[in-house]
Amino acid sequence: MDISAVNSLSYEEFVEIFGNVVEKCPLVAATVWSQRPFSSISDIETAITDFIDGLPNAGKEGILRCHPDLAGWDLQRGMLTPESQAEQSHAGLTQLEPAEAAHISALNTQYKQHFGFPFIICARMNDKPTILLQLHQRLSNKPAHELVRAIQEVKRICHLRLHGLMCHSGPSHL
Numbered sequence: 153m154d155i156s157a158v159n160s161l162s163y164e165e166f167v168e169i170f171g172n173v174v175e176k177c178p179l180v181a182a183t184v185w186s187q188r189p190f191s192s193i194s195d196i197e198t199a200i201t202d203f204i205d206g207l208p209n210a211g212k213e214g215i216l217r218c219h220p221d222l223a224g225w226d227l228q229r230g231m232l233t234p235e236s237q238a239e240q241s242h243a244g245l246t247q248l249e250p251a252e253a254a255h256i257s258a259l260n261t262q263y264k265q266h267f268g269f270p271f272i273i274c275a276r277m278n279d280k281p282t283i284l285l286q287l288h289q290r291l292s293n294k295p296a297h298e299l300v301r302a303i304q305e306v307k308r309i310c311h312l313r314l315h316g317l318m319c320h321s322g323p324s325h326l
């Protein structure tokens with residue numbers, strides 16, 4: 153799908169295609185549609201990251217809370233979005249030993265109780281060992297710093313999802 157095709161999308165089509173580049177936050181795509189025409193995929197990405205950066209901390213925390221846990225409830229019950237399923241599978245989180253699953257679940261719970269949002273990391277840029285190490289290490293971050301850190305990961309996930317959409321043929325109707 154080339155950028156001129158993107159610029160001719162209705163907002164319904166744009167949200168249908170780009171609505172999950174930030175997990176379960178179609179508002180982001182619905183908002184940045186107004187900024188078309190885009191000059192490139194990175195122009196879209198900049199519009200998205202500017203929107204996120206412009207949110208108050210409560211809004212940033214809201215974005216984080218829309219993310220499923222890694223190897224959590226949604227994964228166990230097959231409720232993950234296709235994007236999240238693929239990302240978590242890529243990091244080896246869909247084939248955890250029971251003890252590993254229990255360990256990550258306990259850390260996720262501890263993290264959420266401490267920060268009030270879920271632990272987020274770009275699964276495609278990590279694997280099981282690095283994810284666990286990051287989860288351990290980031291638990292001791294100050295809340296303000298961890299909010300910045302988590303949003304950084306959301307942007308990395310968004311970057312890969314955007315490029316995945318633009319580099320592959322994209323939906324058949326475009």
Ligand SMILES: NC(=O)NC1=NC(=O)NC1=O
Binds near residue numbers: 275
């Ligand atoms: N809590 C999370 O980190 N979730 C996720 N990371 C990804 O890369 N995809 C997700 O859904």
